[in-house]
Amino acid sequence: MKITKLAKGISLKRPLERGNEEQLQVVREVLDSVRANGDIAVRTYTEKWDGFVPGNLRVTQAEIEAGAKALDAQLYADLKEAADNIRLYHEQQKRTGYRLDLANGSWLGQRITALDAVGLYVPGGTAAYPSSVLMNVVPAQVAGVERIVITSPANRDGKLPDGVLAAAHILGVQEVYKIGGAQAIAALAYGTETIAAVDKITGPGNIFVALAKREVFGEVAIDMIAGPSEIAVLADETAYADEVAADLLSQAEHDRMACAILVTTSEKLAEQVAAEVEKQLSTLPREELARASIDNFGAIYVAETMSDAVEAINTLAPEHLEILTKNAEAVAEQVRHAGGIFIGRYSSEPVGDYFAGTNHVLPTNSTARFASGLNVDDFIKKSSVVYYSEKTWAENAPKIARLARMEGLEGHARAVESRGWEKE
Amino acid sequence: MKITKLAKGISLKRPLERGNEEQLQVVREVLDSVRANGDIAVRTYTEKWDGFVPGNLRVTQAEIEAGAKALDAQLYADLKEAADNIRLYHEQQKRTGYRLDLANGSWLGQRITALDAVGLYVPGGTAAYPSSVLMNVVPAQVAGVERIVITSPANRDGKLPDGVLAAAHILGVQEVYKIGGAQAIAALAYGTETIAAVDKITGPGNIFVALAKREVFGEVAIDMIAGPSEIAVLADETAYADEVAADLLSQAEHDRMACAILVTTSEKLAEQVAAEVEKQLSTLPREELARASIDNFGAIYVAETMSDAVEAINTLAPEHLEILTKNAEAVAEQVRHAGGIFIGRYSSEPVGDYFAGTNHVLPTNSTARFASGLNVDDFIKKSSVVYYSEKTWAENAPKIARLARMEGLEGHARAVESRGWEKE
Structure with missing residues (x-):
C-alpha cells in the first residue's frame, strides 16, 4: 500500500455505478414486461437468466424447514444468536408519536405507523448471504411491518441456499420467492398474480437490480443504492499492525472496487501495516479481488496530529470506521461522519457485520455525511395530526x-x- | 364533480412527472457546466433564464433587512407567530441516541448528529412562498444544522420577494442566493467559488429543478420529488357542504394536476358538495386552474359504511386528509396512510399549510404509504457504535x-x- 503524507482534499469517492445505456434498456424492458404480463414475464426471465424452469415461484414452508435442518446445527445456533443480538439493538429504536396540547382544547400530534409490506432482495450467485436476511428483516419486524417478503434467485436446481432459508426460518418469514434480478424488483414494485406489491424494497444486488430499484423509486420506497464497501482505520502507535492489516483486507476482499484506508499518526505503524497487508494478501483465498481493491483504492495517510487525522476521517465520511488509538472513546466523540464506528482492537469490523447487533447495511461512498445505516425508522412513517x-x-x-x-x-x-x- | 358509488380499485395516482428527453438534456448540460465552470456558468444561466444580470449572487444582510421592513408589519408578525408554532411542534421531534450496555463492559450505541449543511430551494415566478421557507428551515434548525442556505430566483429587477426575505430574517438565515433553476441545484450539489456545496437539498420547484434534484440524488441527499397537491375529505352527514367544497377547492386551486376527493357515507352531502363546488368555483380568482383540477382529478365517492370509507382512504393514502365525521378522533385512529390528518371542521387544511405548526411538506401521490412529511429526522443521521x-x-x-x-x-x-x- 502506498504511504502518503496527509493533505487536504483526500477522498474515498468512487464514481457512482450508473450502468450503461444497454443495461438500462434491459431493465426497462423487464420492468414494463412484468408490469404488463405479471407472472408469465417473471417466469420467462427466470428461465432465461437463472437457468431453471420454475414450478412454484414461491418457496414452500416445507422447503424453508428443510433448508433450516440442512444447515449445520452450530451455524444455525450462531445465526439465531446473531438475530437475537440484532433484535435487541434495534428494539431501542422503536418510537411512539407524540401529542402536543395547545390552549383551548386544541392539539397537534405525530402518529407513527409501520409500513404495510416490505420486500427484501437477497443476492444469489456463488455466495449466500444469510446475514443480509437478518439485517434487513429484523428492523422491519421491530417496526411492526406485517408482511415481509424475501426474494432471491435460485440455483440452477431451483433451490435457495440453506443459510438463507435458515435465516428466514429463524425469523419466521414465510413469504419467500425464488426470483432474482430486475424481474424480482418489478414483481415487488408492481405486483403479479402470485406476489402482491410491497411498499418498500431493500437489499443489495447486481447492476440490474440497482438500476431497477432506481427506476421504481418513487412508486415504491427503496433503501440506498449500495456502493462498494469501504473501511477507514484511524490508528496511533498503540495499534497492532497485523490487526490493522487484517481489518483493511476484510473489506478489500469484498469487491475490487472496495476501499480500505488507514489514517495514522505513526509513521512506524504505516510502514508495518503496508508490509503486513502484503504478507497477509498472499494467503487470502480472495487474494485477487483484495489485491485489486488495495492497489486501486487502498491508501495509508500519515497525519501530523490526531486532530488532523480526525478531520481527514470527517472528510472521508467512511462506511466503516475503526478507532485504534489511546482514549479511543474520546476520539470517537470527535467524529461527525461515519456509518458505523468500531472502538478498540476487540471491535474488529466483522463483529458488526455478523453478530454484535448493529446493522451492517451502512451508507457508502461518503454518503455518511447525510445518510444512516438501515434502522427501524426505515420501516415506519409519520403522519401529522391537527385538531383545532x-x-x-x-x-x-x-x-x-x-x-x-x-x-x-x-x-x-x-x-x-x-x-x-x-x-x- | 362526478358522484360515484365507492368501489374497489380507486386511486389518486397520477403519472409521475418525469419530464421529457429534451428537458433532461438541458438539465444535464447545466449540471455539467456548473460543475466544470462554477460561478461563471451560474451567472450565464441566470442571465439567460431569469433575465437579470447578476452583480452579487449573494443577497446582502442589508437586502434581507430591507425586505423584512418592506413587508406589511401585520404579515411579518403573522409569519413570526407561524414560525414559533412550527418550531414548537418540531422541537418534539428532537432525538438523542442511545447506549446499550452488554455484559463484560461491552456496549453498543447509536449516535445522532446533524447534517453539516443544507440548501433550500424556494421557487420564484409570479408567487412568493414565505411559508416554504419556514417549513423547510425550521426543522433543519431544530435538528442543529449549522449552515442553512436558501436559493431562489430573483425577479427581473434582481430582487427576491419581501415575504421570502422576511422569512429569512425571522429565522436568522444569512446565506441567501439569487439563483434559481437547475443551476441553483447544481451550485448546491457541487459547490462553486461563491457557494460551498451542501449535503442535502430540499424544497419544491419546476420540472427543471425536479429533474436536477433527481440527477444529483446520491451525491447529495434530496427530499422527496414533490408531486401535485391533493386532498381527501372523509365526511358523514354531520359535515357542512360549503366547508367541504371550500376545502376541496383550496387544494384544487394549486395546480391543474391537483386532486380533490370526497369520500362520504351521505348521498345528500355528496349532492350538496357537488353543487357547492360549482357555485364557489365561479368566484375563485384561480378558477381556471381549480376547474381543470376538479374536472380531471376531482371525485366524490359515496360509501355504504364508514368502515368502507376508511378503507378507501387507506387505499388512496392522500397527502392531506380531513375527517369531518362524528367521533372524528376515533375515525382518525383507523387511518393508516395519510401525510397530514386534520380532525374536525375547525381544522381546515390551510390551517396546517401556514400556521398550526405541523409541516406542509407532505408525501403526495399515495407515497404516504411509505413516506413522511418533512421533519427533524430529515436533517440528522445516525451512526452505530460497537465497543467489544x-x-x-x-x-x-x-x-x-x-x-x-x-x-x-x-x-x-x-x-x-x-x-x-x-x-x-
Whole structure:
C-alpha cells in the first residue's frame, strides 16, 4: 500500500455505478414486461437468466424447514444468536408519536405507523448471504411491518441456499420467492398474480437490480443504492499492525472496487501495516479481488496530529470506521461522519457485520455525511395530526387567511374563513 | 364533480412527472457546466433564464433587512407567530441516541448528529412562498444544522420577494442566493467559488429543478420529488357542504394536476358538495386552474359504511386528509396512510399549510404509504457504535468467524481471529 503524507482534499469517492445505456434498456424492458404480463414475464426471465424452469415461484414452508435442518446445527445456533443480538439493538429504536396540547382544547400530534409490506432482495450467485436476511428483516419486524417478503434467485436446481432459508426460518418469514434480478424488483414494485406489491424494497444486488430499484423509486420506497464497501482505520502507535492489516483486507476482499484506508499518526505503524497487508494478501483465498481493491483504492495517510487525522476521517465520511488509538472513546466523540464506528482492537469490523447487533447495511461512498445505516425508522412513517377547536380557529383564522392571500391563494383563505357561520 | 358509488380499485395516482428527453438534456448540460465552470456558468444561466444580470449572487444582510421592513408589519408578525408554532411542534421531534450496555463492559450505541449543511430551494415566478421557507428551515434548525442556505430566483429587477426575505430574517438565515433553476441545484450539489456545496437539498420547484434534484440524488441527499397537491375529505352527514367544497377547492386551486376527493357515507352531502363546488368555483380568482383540477382529478365517492370509507382512504393514502365525521378522533385512529390528518371542521387544511405548526411538506401521490412529511429526522443521521471488550470478543470470535466463513469471506474471519495474541 502506498504511504502518503496527509493533505487536504483526500477522498474515498468512487464514481457512482450508473450502468450503461444497454443495461438500462434491459431493465426497462423487464420492468414494463412484468408490469404488463405479471407472472408469465417473471417466469420467462427466470428461465432465461437463472437457468431453471420454475414450478412454484414461491418457496414452500416445507422447503424453508428443510433448508433450516440442512444447515449445520452450530451455524444455525450462531445465526439465531446473531438475530437475537440484532433484535435487541434495534428494539431501542422503536418510537411512539407524540401529542402536543395547545390552549383551548386544541392539539397537534405525530402518529407513527409501520409500513404495510416490505420486500427484501437477497443476492444469489456463488455466495449466500444469510446475514443480509437478518439485517434487513429484523428492523422491519421491530417496526411492526406485517408482511415481509424475501426474494432471491435460485440455483440452477431451483433451490435457495440453506443459510438463507435458515435465516428466514429463524425469523419466521414465510413469504419467500425464488426470483432474482430486475424481474424480482418489478414483481415487488408492481405486483403479479402470485406476489402482491410491497411498499418498500431493500437489499443489495447486481447492476440490474440497482438500476431497477432506481427506476421504481418513487412508486415504491427503496433503501440506498449500495456502493462498494469501504473501511477507514484511524490508528496511533498503540495499534497492532497485523490487526490493522487484517481489518483493511476484510473489506478489500469484498469487491475490487472496495476501499480500505488507514489514517495514522505513526509513521512506524504505516510502514508495518503496508508490509503486513502484503504478507497477509498472499494467503487470502480472495487474494485477487483484495489485491485489486488495495492497489486501486487502498491508501495509508500519515497525519501530523490526531486532530488532523480526525478531520481527514470527517472528510472521508467512511462506511466503516475503526478507532485504534489511546482514549479511543474520546476520539470517537470527535467524529461527525461515519456509518458505523468500531472502538478498540476487540471491535474488529466483522463483529458488526455478523453478530454484535448493529446493522451492517451502512451508507457508502461518503454518503455518511447525510445518510444512516438501515434502522427501524426505515420501516415506519409519520403522519401529522391537527385538531383545532372553535376558539383556536376563531383566534387564528384572520392570520391564516392573510398569509394565504400573501401567497396569492384566495381559495385557501376562503376555506379557513368558511367556518363558524351559523348554518342551521 | 362526478358522484360515484365507492368501489374497489380507486386511486389518486397520477403519472409521475418525469419530464421529457429534451428537458433532461438541458438539465444535464447545466449540471455539467456548473460543475466544470462554477460561478461563471451560474451567472450565464441566470442571465439567460431569469433575465437579470447578476452583480452579487449573494443577497446582502442589508437586502434581507430591507425586505423584512418592506413587508406589511401585520404579515411579518403573522409569519413570526407561524414560525414559533412550527418550531414548537418540531422541537418534539428532537432525538438523542442511545447506549446499550452488554455484559463484560461491552456496549453498543447509536449516535445522532446533524447534517453539516443544507440548501433550500424556494421557487420564484409570479408567487412568493414565505411559508416554504419556514417549513423547510425550521426543522433543519431544530435538528442543529449549522449552515442553512436558501436559493431562489430573483425577479427581473434582481430582487427576491419581501415575504421570502422576511422569512429569512425571522429565522436568522444569512446565506441567501439569487439563483434559481437547475443551476441553483447544481451550485448546491457541487459547490462553486461563491457557494460551498451542501449535503442535502430540499424544497419544491419546476420540472427543471425536479429533474436536477433527481440527477444529483446520491451525491447529495434530496427530499422527496414533490408531486401535485391533493386532498381527501372523509365526511358523514354531520359535515357542512360549503366547508367541504371550500376545502376541496383550496387544494384544487394549486395546480391543474391537483386532486380533490370526497369520500362520504351521505348521498345528500355528496349532492350538496357537488353543487357547492360549482357555485364557489365561479368566484375563485384561480378558477381556471381549480376547474381543470376538479374536472380531471376531482371525485366524490359515496360509501355504504364508514368502515368502507376508511378503507378507501387507506387505499388512496392522500397527502392531506380531513375527517369531518362524528367521533372524528376515533375515525382518525383507523387511518393508516395519510401525510397530514386534520380532525374536525375547525381544522381546515390551510390551517396546517401556514400556521398550526405541523409541516406542509407532505408525501403526495399515495407515497404516504411509505413516506413522511418533512421533519427533524430529515436533517440528522445516525451512526452505530460497537465497543467489544476482550472478554466479549473471546466469547464470540469463534461464532463470528464461522458465520463469515459460511459466506465465503475468509478475510473477515481472519480479522476477527487476529486479536488477542500476545504480541509484545
